[in-house]
Amino acid sequence: MKRLLKASLIPLGLSAFVVLMWVLVKDVTIDVLEPTGKTAIEQRNLLYFTLGLSALVVIPVFGMLGMFAYKYREGRGADYKPEVDGNYTLEAIWWGIPIVIIGVLGVITWQSTHSLDPYKPIASDKPPIEVQVVALQWKWLFIYPEYDIATVNELPLPVDRPVHFSLAADAPMSGFWIPSLGSQIYSMNGMDSQLNLMPEKIGEYKGYNTNINGEGYSKMTFTADVMSEVDFTSWTIAAPGEATDNNLNMDLATYNILAQPSLMAKPQTYQLAEKDLYDTIMAKYMGHGHSSSSSKTDDTEGMNHGTMNHGGTH
Amino acid sequence: MDWSWLTGRLSADYLPQDPVTIGAAVGMPLAILAVLVAITYFKKWGYIWNEWVTTLDAKKIGIMYMGIALLMLARGGADALMLRAQTALEPLGIELFDTQTFQEVFTAHGSIMIFFVAMGAMFGLINIALPLLLGTRDVAYPFLNSVSFWLFFAGMVIINSSLVFGGFSNGGWLGYPPLTGLEYNPGPGVDYWIWALQISGIGSLLSGINFTVTILKHRAPGMTLMKMPIFAWSVLVAMVLVMLAFPVLTATLGMLALDRVAGMHFFTSDGGGNPMMYINLIWAWGHPEVYILILPAFGIFSEVVATFARKRLFGYATMVAALIGIMFLSFVVWQHHFFTMGAGANVNAFFGIMTMIIAIPTGVKLFNWIFTMYKGSIRFTAPMIWFMCFAVTFTIGGVSGVLMAVPALDFQVHNTMFLVAHFHNVIIGGVVFGYFAGIYYWWPKVFGFTLHDGIGKLAAYAWQVGFVLAFIPLYILGLMGAVRRLDSYDDPTWQPLFIVSGIGVGVIALGFALMVIGMAYSVWKRKELADTTGDPWDGRTLEWSVPSPAPFYNFAITPRVSHRDEWWERKKAGLKVPTRSDYEDIELPKNSALGVYIAVAAGLIGIGFIWHIWWLAIVALIAVVVFVIKRTFDDDTEYTISADTLYKLDKEARA
Numbered sequence: 001m002k003r004l005l006k007a008s009l010i011p012l013g014l015s016a017f018v019v020l021m022w023v024l025v026k027d028v029t030i031d032v033l034e035p036t037g038k039t040a041i042e043q044r045n046l047l048y049f050t051l052g053l054s055a056l057v058v059i060p061v062f063g064m065l066g067m068f069a070y071k072y073r074e075g076r077g078a079d080y081k082p083e084v085d086g087n088y089t090l091e092a093i094w095w096g097i098p099i100v101i102i103g104v105l106g107v108i109t110w111q112s113t114h115s116l117d118p119y120k121p122i123a124s125d126k127p128p129i130e131v132q133v134v135a136l137q138w139k140w141l142f143i144y145p146e147y148d149i150a151t152v153n154e155l156p157l158p159v160d161r162p163v164h165f166s167l168a169a170d171a172p173m174s175g176f177w178i179p180s181l182g183s184q185i186y187s188m189n190g191m192d193s194q195l196n197l198m199p200e201k202i203g204e205y206k207g208y209n210t211n212i213n214g215e216g217y218s219k220m221t222f223t224a225d226v227m228s229e230v231d232f233t234s235w236t237i238a239a240p241g242e243a244t245d246n247n248l249n250m251d252l253a254t255y256n257i258l259a260q261p262s263l264m265a266k267p268q269t270y271q272l273a274e275k276d277l278y279d280t281i282m283a284k285y286m287g288h289g290h291s292s293s294s295s296k297t298d299d300t301e302g303m304n305h306g307t308m309n310h311g312g313t314h
Numbered sequence: 315m316d317w318s319w320l321t322g323r324l325s326a327d328y329l330p331q332d333p334v335t336i337g338a339a340v341g342m343p344l345a346i347l348a349v350l351v352a353i354t355y356f357k358k359w360g361y362i363w364n365e366w367v368t369t370l371d372a373k374k375i376g377i378m379y380m381g382i383a384l385l386m387l388a389r390g391g392a393d394a395l396m397l398r399a400q401t402a403l404e405p406l407g408i409e410l411f412d413t414q415t416f417q418e419v420f421t422a423h424g425s426i427m428i429f430f431v432a433m434g435a436m437f438g439l440i441n442i443a444l445p446l447l448l449g450t451r452d453v454a455y456p457f458l459n460s461v462s463f464w465l466f467f468a469g470m471v472i473i474n475s476s477l478v479f480g481g482f483s484n485g486g487w488l489g490y491p492p493l494t495g496l497e498y499n500p501g502p503g504v505d506y507w508i509w510a511l512q513i514s515g516i517g518s519l520l521s522g523i524n525f526t527v528t529i530l531k532h533r534a535p536g537m538t539l540m541k542m543p544i545f546a547w548s549v550l551v552a553m554v555l556v557m558l559a560f561p562v563l564t565a566t567l568g569m570l571a572l573d574r575v576a577g578m579h580f581f582t583s584d585g586g587g588n589p590m591m592y593i594n595l596i597w598a599w600g601h602p603e604v605y606i607l608i609l610p611a612f613g614i615f616s617e618v619v620a621t622f623a624r625k626r627l628f629g630y631a632t633m634v635a636a637l638i639g640i641m642f643l644s645f646v647v648w649q650h651h652f653f654t655m656g657a658g659a660n661v662n663a664f665f666g667i668m669t670m671i672i673a674i675p676t677g678v679k680l681f682n683w684i685f686t687m688y689k690g691s692i693r694f695t696a697p698m699i700w701f702m703c704f705a706v707t708f709t710i711g712g713v714s715g716v717l718m719a720v721p722a723l724d725f726q727v728h729n730t731m732f733l734v735a736h737f738h739n740v741i742i743g744g745v746v747f748g749y750f751a752g753i754y755y756w757w758p759k760v761f762g763f764t765l766h767d768g769i770g771k772l773a774a775y776a777w778q779v780g781f782v783l784a785f786i787p788l789y790i791l792g793l794m795g796a797v798r799r800l801d802s803y804d805d806p807t808w809q810p811l812f813i814v815s816g817i818g819v820g821v822i823a824l825g826f827a828l829m830v831i832g833m834a835y836s837v838w839k840r841k842e843l844a845d846t847t848g849d850p851w852d853g854r855t856l857e858w859s860v861p862s863p864a865p866f867y868n869f870a871i872t873p874r875v876s877h878r879d880e881w882w883e884r885k886k887a888g889l890k891v892p893t894r895s896d897y898e899d900i901e902l903p904k905n906s907a908l909g910v911y912i913a914v915a916a917g918l919i920g921i922g923f924i925w926h927i928w929w930l931a932i933v934a935l936i937a938v939v940v941f942v943i944k945r946t947f948d949d950d951t952e953y954t955i956s957a958d959t960l961y962k963l964d965k966e967a968r969a
Contacts, residue, residue: 017782024814025790028807032726032793043726050720054713061680065705068687072623073694081689085626094681095632098674106667109720113663116722119656172493173589175654175729179795183725186655188590189492189583193656206805210654210729210797212486213493215413218800285583 007070031179036201036226039116039182046112053105057098118183119194121164128162128196131155132278135167135174135187135209137261138216143250143278147236149243150250150277152258153222154267158232159202165195168282170259175210178224184210190285199226216263223267243271250274255281322927328480328502332415334396339478368905370456371866373760375463376441380753382470383434384830386426389474391826393423395819398784402816404802405809416801417484418503422473424487425507429514430470432607432741435749437466437521440549440610443756444525446857446864447543449534449873449880454527456903457945462517462524464913469514472920476506480924483507486799488596489570491581491589496574502924505574509920512567515560516916522556525549534856536875540634543855543878544627547634548613551641552606558645559602566595575923590655597648605644608740609637611748612679615701618751619683621851622698623690626879629682636675643672653721654728662721669719673712680705695851696770700751703778707743714739714789732792735785742781750774750829758845762863766843769832776825784818787811854882861967867955870964871896897957897964904953912941 035041072078114120121128132143142151155178157163167176167187176195177184180203185195199205209220227235243249250270255277274280330339353359366374397420400410411419441459445452453459476482480502485494494504529550533542542550569580570592579585581592620627627633649657649665683705692698714736718724727733750773758764788796791811796803836843849858856873857864859881871892877883915937922931955963 013779017786020814021786021790024787024810028794030790030793031795040726043722046720047717047723047726050717050723051713054716057677058709058713061677061684061709062706064684065687065702068684068690069692069694069702072687072690072692074624074691079689080624080691082625082691084628084689086629086631087685090685091629091632091678091682094678095674098677102670102674105670105716105720109666109670109722110663112720112722113666114659116725117659117662118725119658172498173490175797177795177797179726179793183722184654184728185725186652188655191590191656206795208795208797211490212417212484212799214498215417215484217417218413218802221804 031205035180035182036199036203036205037178037181038122038198038200039196040180041182041200042112042116043182046108046116049108050105053101056101116183118185118196120196122162122196122198124160124162124198126161128164129158131157131163131165133165133167133176133187134278134281135169135171135176135213135220136259137171137214138209138220139258139262139264140176140207140209140220140222141255141258142222143272144236145272145275145278148240148272148275149236150270150272152268152270153264154269155207155222155224156232156235157199157224157226158229159199159226161229162196162198165197166278167191167193167195168278169213170281170284172213173211174213174220176207177210178205178207180205181224186211190282192282199224202226202228214261216261219263239269240271243269250277252277252280319929320927322922322925322930323502324925324927330478330481332412334410335415335477335481342474342478363907364905367910368460368907370452370460370903370905370909372441372445372453372456372459373864373866373868375459376438376443377760378463379434379438379441379466382467383431383438386430386434386470387826390423390426390431391823393419393426395823397423398812398816398819400801401803402809402813405806409802411801413801414481414484417799418482420799421483421486421489421507422476425483425511426473427741428487428603428607429511430466430473432745432749433514433518434466434470435753436552436607436610436745437462437518439614439749439752439756440521440525442760443752443857444528444546444549445532446759446860446868447546447855448529448532449537449856449869449875450528450532451868451900452532452903453524454532455524457906457909457951458520458524460906460909461912462521464909465517465520465916466514468913468917468920469510469512469517472506472513472917472924473510476503476510480506488600490596491570491573491592492583494570495582495589496577497582505571505924508567508571508574509924512564512571513913513916513920515563515567517913518556519560519564522553522560526553526557529553534873534875537880540631541875541878541880544616544630544633545610545613545855547637548609548616551637552609555602555606555609555641555644559599559606562595563599563603566592566599571923575926593652593655594648597651598645601648601651602644604737604741605640607745608748609640611704611745611752612637614748614752614755615683615704616679616686617855618697618701618755619686620879621755621853622693622695622701623687624693624852625686625690626854627682628685628688629678630878632678633682636678639675640672643668643675647672650719650721650724653724659721666719666721666724670716673716673719676712680709694771695754696765696767696774697751697755699771699774700747700754703774704743704747704751707747707778707781708740711736711739711743727792729798730792731788731796731798734798735788735792738781738785738788742777742785747774747777750777755851756857758850758862759848759857759864760862761840762845763836763840763843764845764850765836766832766839769828769835773825773828773832776821776828780818780821780823780825782818783821784815787815787818791815849881854879856880859884865963865967867900867902867960867963870960870967872898892964894957894961897961899957900955900960901952902955904951906945906948906951908941908945908948912938915941 035044134141139152142155169187169189173186173188175184175186181197181199185193203226205224207222207224248270251273330336396410483504572578573580579587581587581589616627647669650669653662754765754770845862848861915934918934919931
């Protein structure tokens, strides 16, 4: 009786834990598991499939572990064969089964890595929206070159239309991620990373910085505001004018202030006065980096990160 | 008068400001002072110097490694407890730390747990067990072993002294530039991190060489490679990885240091530097590093399961094949730590698939352990309970690892709490549980009494329950969008899960406390728990053939090996009492203080670089060279124990 009680502790405890977890999350949105973007939905399905495949190994492992531990414990008088130290058939089976499972998963990995490659444009009958993203200490600058708009920490997007992001950083390496929509990607100095997403449901979704880039890292969040095509169009028409009326023009001087390490109290919308802003920011880091043949030219020195944002190094 | 040539950039500005840090900064030196006073009061300096500090006995060096590792586990664990307390309570407006301190604390937590807990415990257990398992009297290079330990010690002192003066890096345990570059981090914190790792890392590299040679050249006569206990195989594979991987760490940290002190541009964003190169290099070391830690744990479990199932290890040859397979694969997976850095789909897919392939040999090992239990006669002692907890926890960690190996999935969980949960899942579930099993298993061999089994099991249960509470919520949080390294968040729905996680860390702390209490209780009851036979577990390998505690010469008579489970087979065949003629003169290494001197000088090089006190760095560097040269001229490094003395000692030990 005592043994039975002891043995039932594990399932009882586990059940209690599962109930606790369920209570804590039942009314909460789990972004990755309740996606609203095309990429994220495919990733969620892939997650469940991979979990299922893993279960094919895990369930027999746990079953045998528990069974053998119970059956072959000392003093139970079960069959004891101390000299058994191998069995080619059995060993072939447990090399074989994982090889087959990993083989299947490998094929799926190869395909999904290509089909969900963040650099790959998303097929759609509508043309993609271009958004240039710049990670700063500690805010996100979004540039809409087609509409002469720049925003900070707010990312309005039309529903059911692909978005093509180009990402750079004027800060230590940062990570751009909207869990509801899918795939994160690092934004780095002078690297022009690419990301393609497509929101499929109207709503506001949280976006995060996934890579520590200094003191304001935790607070470097933004909102992806997915709206109807009509709402988006009227925003693109109205926003630049409204911003100019409020004296919010994104020129180099405004940018240089924005690029100082700081936190933004609330999101902001600007009229994009400096059309080539993204390329200018990119160029700051490309003076020497990737074309080693031109390493002696020093003409971008004045634009380098240290002198521009922090008054030089120490 | 400008004194900056003398004191570098030392200044009062670097004194701690934050109340928690001030507490630690005052408390730690006071605690050390108390220990020093106690040693003086009890007149133990001679004992400590002669028996411990200058010892070249691998077992004693191993015990010192374990002591530091447990101490650092307490420090790193306290860090973890405070970090999770902050994330549980922060929405209520209770902040233990400001952001800067929070970031320093998680950087310290990660660096200390990997370099000074896991690496320390690994080298500790290897030092304690490996020579005994191999049937040899010492490691190949006893003096080098002492240098390794004291370099590890010097690194430990450096990382902890940052708490008192100067602060620590805020760049995470792998310190990616440009954040850790001069531009964003000019202060001494990153330098503390670099030099603590650099100095202990060189110690690790030397240990890697030492143990590899020990295994290849110092096995007992008759012990072919395929007759070695599987623990020795796991150590061999891990040490080969150490020799291949640690030079990469040394070079990478060296280049980062040059960027910082010499204005170079290896990893800067400008001037032709490339931070992405750093990320590749650090993981070219970092991924093998996790296998360096886990493989010896696998080896320990192999010994533990065979011993307590009272059965031969199932599938020895496939175990060896799996180890070697993992060794090769561990060097072709590093890019999976940054699928999101923008590599092409072909590159990501290659590294993803390579990563999954590691699951195959790992799974095979798990099946072999399970079938070692099959038709065994299993005793569920504390080490075996650690194995059961490992088998369950590590498997779950393996599944989340396979999920993250699929690049398309990694894009949704990378750098989130999901990742944090995953690597704690494999490191606590695998490495930590493995080393704990090793502590409970080999404790009687070094101390002569077993640890109280009941308290040991309770500790294991607490760790297991605490683990589930602490980390399963983090998986869910990651899927909700909680990224790693958060000191604050504005989504109130996250808080309940963070509270559960915080409670879980508390339960783990209870588990650790139970371990310490169990050790103290066992010391108190050491008479009742004494191991009089030398073979408390009815063991299978040679370490159980010598008395407990193992004598300083390990084996009075060099064992001749003809079986994998040599001791088990000998017991089956009937033991013979050795006669006087079986004994021969043996040579053992003399104590040496030069290992400590070298490490002190190496530590001062670090201090010189951290605080820009260049004369100190130069003088200390010269001192290191002088000490090494001095040792090479020292011909009188061994002493002989005559066969007569040995015969007498052995008789006493066996009585």
